[in-house]
Amino acid sequence: MFCPQNGALYDVISKRQTKLPLPCSGVSFSVREMALAGVRVIELAGLAPAPFCGMILSDFGARVIRVDRTKVTMAMDSQARGKRSVALNLKSPQGVAVLKKLCLQADVVLEPFRKGVMEKLGLGPEVLLEENPRLIYARLTGYGQSGSYAKAAGHDINYLAMSGLLSMLGRSSEKPYAPLNLMADFAGGGLMCTLGIVLALLERSKSGQGQIIDASMVEGAAYVGSFMWKSRSLGLWNRPRGENLLDSGAPFYDTYQTSDGKHMAVGAIEPQFYEQLIQGLGLDAASLPPQLSMSDWPELRRTFTQVFAQKTQAEWSKIFDGTDACVTPVLPLDEAGSHPHNRERGSFLMDAQGEVSPRPAPVLSRTPAHPCLSRDPVVGEHTRSVLEECGFDSAHIEQLLSAGIVECNEAKARL
Numbered sequence: 427m428f429c430p431q432n433g434a435l436y437d438v439i440s441k442r443q444t445k446l447p448l449p450c451s452g453v454s455f456s457v458r459e460m461a462l463a464g465v466r467v468i469e470l471a472g473l474a475p476a477p478f479c480g481m482i483l484s485d486f487g488a489r490v491i492r493v494d495r496t497k498v499t500m501a502m503d504s505q506a507r508g509k510r511s512v513a514l515n516l517k518s519p520q521g522v523a524v525l526k527k528l529c530l531q532a533d534v535v536l537e538p539f540r541k542g543v544m545e546k547l548g549l550g551p552e553v554l555l556e557e558n559p560r561l562i563y564a565r566l567t568g569y570g571q572s573g574s575y576a577k578a579a580g581h582d583i584n585y586l587a588m589s590g591l592l593s594m595l596g597r598s599s600e601k602p603y604a605p606l607n608l609m610a611d612f613a614g615g616g617l618m619c620t621l622g623i624v625l626a627l628l629e630r631s632k633s634g635q636g637q638i639i640d641a642s643m644v645e646g647a648a649y650v651g652s653f654m655w656k657s658r659s660l661g662l663w664n665r666p667r668g669e670n671l672l673d674s675g676a677p678f679y680d681t682y683q684t685s686d687g688k689h690m691a692v693g694a695i696e697p698q699f700y701e702q703l704i705q706g707l708g709l710d711a712a713s714l715p716p717q718l719s720m721s722d723w724p725e726l727r728r729t730f731t732q733v734f735a736q737k738t739q740a741e742w743s744k745i746f747d748g749t750d751a752c753v754t755p756v757l758p759l760d761e762a763g764s765h766p767h768n769r770e771r772g773s774f775l776m777d778a779q780g781e782v783s784p785r786p787a788p789v790l791s792r793t794p795a796h797p798c799l800s801r802d803p804v805v806g807e808h809t810r811s812v813l814e815e816c817g818f819d820s821a822h823i824e825q826l827l828s829a830g831i832v833e834c835n836e837a838k839a840r841l
């Protein structure tokens with residue numbers, strides 16, 4: 427994979443820095459070819475969702491400047507690749523003036539705070555859009571910019587609960603559980619906000635106008651889950667939680683432990699795939715209850731549980747690989763990248779620190795993302811260079827530094 431910042435190429439498989447033809451185009455490329463090349467983003471440092479949005483934008487070529495607080499030692503942002511960091515005290519008028527100047531030259535400002543915080547700082551949309559009418563002002567919150575909860579604190583599980591979806595997640599006779607902080611923070615939050623920003627950029631290319639994006643994680647998560655609402659008429663969710671086709675109720679849509687304590691995932695919904703599942707398990711279909719006989723699902727699950735427990739995950743993978751039985755190994759994070767299919771596609775990358783993580787998705791054929799693989803920025807590492815690019819002269823920068831309005835940690839970054 428390629429790092430636009432330092433031009434390095436890293437081969438994920440051999441774990442060596444090397445000059446490889448790029449997996450997508452096979453030829454060298456320049457940063458300008460990425461889809462978001464030239465887009466300038468000001469990301470105000472926040473928790474998981476906004477940093478994810480900033481990382482996606484950076485992966486696809488945007489120049490993301492993350493505005494960190496001063497007097498913090500470590501960034502909370504583990505999704506910082508490709509970003510530059512400016513440490514700026516927004517609780518000072520001079521700090522606000524610096525941010526305004528950065529936003530004058532930006533295409534996007536992304537703020538992760540609860541409703542009203544930016545207005546309190548004198549950095550609300552009215553102010554920034556007045557100064558830069560082309561600015562796309564993205565507001566990523568839990569509950570949105572209106573409504574009785576708008577100013578309430580919360581986290582992924584709260585937003586997922588308010589979306590309606592959490593009520594559907596969990597096994598029969600167990601309480602609802604949140605699938606990590608995936609649904610509201612990331613799917614309905616960071617990713618949905620990214621969609622909003624890209625839509626607004628596209629629209630601006632016709633209108634020349636910026637606009638405000640009110641990205642509520644409650645609404646984003648619910649929107650991602652639209653299928654749940656729109657498929658109720660199909661009878662997919664008529665039974666209690668955990669007793670339906672796709673919520674762990676159906677034995678042919680579930681996971682099973684193997685003899686080596688690992689698991690296999692089974693998704694054999696259609697009859698023609700279910701038939702191959704039964705064959706792979708070595709069972710006689712005639713001796714089993716009908717696939718869709720819900721009252722027999724507990725018995726069918728017991729049968730599948732007993733059979734899967736007889737072989738290792740590798741043995742079952744050997745049996746089911748290459749079939750349409752819809753049976754796959756449940757891979758832990760540190761094995762997903764080395765599975766043959768994922769390796770063949772280069773679905774995971776290794777950065778300069780040897781950390782493996784997913785490559786950006788989706789893959790665009792002509793202008794693919796090429797995430798930066800060098801280390802994450804130190805808080806305030808790029809303060810001086812960013813301010814210089816923005817037109818601050820050295821005397822002004824020194825004054826801001828000595829007044830503690832900004833911090834510059836170039837030296838620390840070189841340690």
Ligand SMILES: C[C@H](CCC[C@@H](C)[C@H]1CC[C@H]2[C@@H]3[C@H](O)C[C@@H]4C[C@H](O)CC[C@]4(C)[C@H]3C[C@H](O)[C@]12C)C(=O)SCCNC(=O)CCNC(=O)[C@H](O)C(C)(C)COP(=O)(O)OP(=O)(O)OC[C@H]1O[C@@H](n2cnc3c(N)ncnc32)[C@H](O)[C@@H]1OP(=O)(O)O
Pocket residue numbers: 470471472473474475493494495496500501502503514515516517538539540543546547566567568569578579580581582583607611
């Ligand atoms: C499930 C996830 C949450 C996962 C979080 C984990 C990833 C992290 C949680 C704990 C972290 C670890 C811990 O901190 C210890 C280590 C620390 C070390 O540095 C790093 C490693 C750690 C192990 C660290 C690792 C991880 O980071 C953790 C495990 C979620 O659900 S995230 C989604 C949360 N919700 C939202 O984002 C919705 C919108 N936001 C909000 O509702 C609020 O922001 C929120 C999240 C409720 C927080 O409320 P809070 O009162 O704290 O802030 P706000 O009201 O938004 O106001 C912000 C104030 O900050 C001022 N400000 C902002 N920028 C600056 C600046 N540059 N200079 C000066 N001041 C600034 C701003 O003016 C506001 O001030 P006021 O309050 O006075 O208005």
